[in-house]
Amino acid sequence: MSTAPTPTREKRPPARHVVARVDEIAPGASKLVHVEGRDIAVFNVAGEFMAIANRCPHEGADLCKGKLVSLFESDEPGVVKQSRHGELVRCPWHGWEFDLRSGKSWCDPARTRVKSYDVAVEHGARLVEGTYRAEIFKISVDDEYVVLEL
Amino acid sequence: MARFETAGAIDCDVHPPTPRRADLLPYLDDYWQEIVTSREVDVLELMGYPERTRPYMRPDWTWSGDPLTQMQKNLLDPLGLEGAILNVVSGAHALFDPYLAAAICRATNDWLADKWLSRDSRLRASMLVPFQNVEAAVEEIERRADDKRFVQILTLAMTELPLGRRTYWPIYEAAEKHDLPIGIHAGSNFRHAPSHSGFHSFLIEDHVVQPQGFSTQVASLISEGVFVKYPKLKAVMIESGVTWMPALMWRMSKDWRGTRIEVPWVKDAPADIIRRHIRMTSQPFDGPDDVEDVAKTLDHLLSDDMLLFSSDYPHWHFEGLDVLPEGLPEARVNKILRDNVLATYPRFGG
């Protein structure tokens, strides 16, 4: 069976949004941002920024108000191991844990997940030249910014 | 004509009369003979499972002659059963003296082997072990492990401590090693009141609240990590009713998502653990009036493996030979009558 060659088309380039100045979100803290009509929770995990859709798929709580936690696991009652330091958010209501990198919930990764977004830190000097949208900020060439890709 | 053909079925809950002192004396050594005689340890019947009362004896069955003959005539022969598991719900569970409890358990097991198992090859039995004395319990399991006619360990729905507690783990280790499920049978040793508000005025209330005992035992076994530690172990809820289980599964699975860091060894949703490790006997069933709805209550389990056939002989739950509740889907009945039983009790084949 032969398939007609698909014309190579450029993907629509992702829009990049400047959503915060780096020093606005302290390690372990979060910020709720609105980008293209979406509510997105941006977290600072020990200096690395991560972003997921803000609304918990369970009952709609704001994940940006959740606590950043590590992954605690155990193979033996009473013996607990820790990994993924601060890379999960625990929902502020029912305590469901979501992996900030994948958006998947720990307890039901196949069915219960939120969208995760790519986040980068860019220097102000580069941003002034690039094709970024910075609705909220006056970009200063001396600062660093959290840039979210959508 | 019975509702369902039961020939070849295996009945997972059949009660011989609880042995009295005279029955047990031949199986006690001199010291324990002296103790039970001088101190008048005779009838060991639980107030939390009063077999002398009317609901425990179906009136139209034969009550004269040898109890085994009665059981054969009332149940085993007419239903064409291939096997039946004897459960002695003994007052030994309520004794405080850990050594006396051990002696009564041992003697009861010997009596079961001698007076019941050796007289009808269809019979199997649950082993009594003293949960008050874990070392002696393990010793009894080891001592009797080679006798494959003992197919499970028996305890109660309402016990001194929740059954998941680490105190009991050596019993579970031995049980798992010898393919013995833990049978949790209706009844209380009255270490605690059956309800949050104390003891009840009426026996009917004790009956009604039994699922509270069963559900909290299941919650304990899961939360403490018993099935993580002993992954081959199964627990059978006997004379528990059936339809209470989905509500427990739903609620525990929901709560687990938010509380799992308290018990991180619980790695799967409790409903999944329940489907793997928990079984229930079919009588009583506690189904809806509308028989159309009976199948729905089973659908809620999302498993065909959990239900095991039982008559709860000689208790009065059913009329004639209609031992299974009306409305069970035909396709499930064979699994209930036999396949699920054999999968749960690996020792049954011998």
Add this chain to the structure above:
Amino acid sequence: METPVLERSQEKAQTQGVVDCDVHPAFSRPDQLLDYLPERWKTHVRDYAVRTANPLFGTLPYPRMTPGNGMRRDSWPPNGGPPASDLTFLREQLLDQCNIDYGILQPLAAGSMAFNQELGAALCAALNDWQIDKFAGPEPRLKASICISQEDAKESVAEIDRRVTDRRFVQIAMPPRTLEPCGRRRYWPIYEAAEHYGLPIGLHTSAFGYRPNTPSGWSSFYLEEHYAASNSLQTVLSSMILEGVFEQFPKLKIVLVEGGFSWLPSLVWRLDREWKRMRDEVPHVKRKPSEYVRENFWYTTQPIEEPENNRHLLDILRWIGTDRLMFSTDYPHWDFDDPRFAFKVPLTPAERSAIFRDNAVELFGLK
């Protein structure tokens, strides 16, 4: 966590407002209730504390999963104080955001469980004054519960008599983990008064009681405790029916609060089966237990059960009847149910209206 937050767009649960049958008001400071106690008891509490069956002072033996003994993490008022202690924020976060027309207050302080029964009665009276003063007075959407020290039935009836003319009280609040099964005659004077005034009695699950939380003693974990709490509501139902309470008080209305509801059909089938066999043990129970269940009991929905197959909940709703269920949030606790998202199954507009509003409006006489 201090985070700048932008409000997301508000969704309304339905055009009609919701009735929330389980809202927990809190003290703005730990000793706030003392302001409402007479001098004699104020001194007593300061000198001897309030002694209850909780083995720990001021904290729970099964620590909750979130701070504040198990609060929603986003429920601390911006102006300070514990969750649900600040009326302004409670209005904003609960009543306005969730479109709640009426919220029934369920105070959880220790009045009903105090060992010293005279003190317990004084604490209940103080709780009743406090609810009106801080919540139901200034905010007409909030309705109060008459807290009673149920182990002293005479005093409980006196408190009910004192409050009943104040229409801001819409029910009597009593804990389900009573000293004796709550169908016993020692509690009947309370039921007589409740029936006489047409006031429902709400029995809200409680975190500790006089007896272990399982019939096999105390569980080890909060995961078990949280489930076991709903068992006390099952005992309320079976004890009241089998002691003949509803033969004596046929118009008595009982609300079982914060136990979920999916356990109910199985319990009722079991009750009917046992009664059929053993009714001569309880000749005072003239009718099938399920008939009393249909006439005398209501249930709040939270924490709603979430079957793996959502549609299984529809069977439960059909077996119970949507005329007996009343929505509740349990605000500000961690296991809060949001009226916009809690039901994962399709409901007809009539069912929705019944569960979220009409059943409670009718039961509590809200309009």
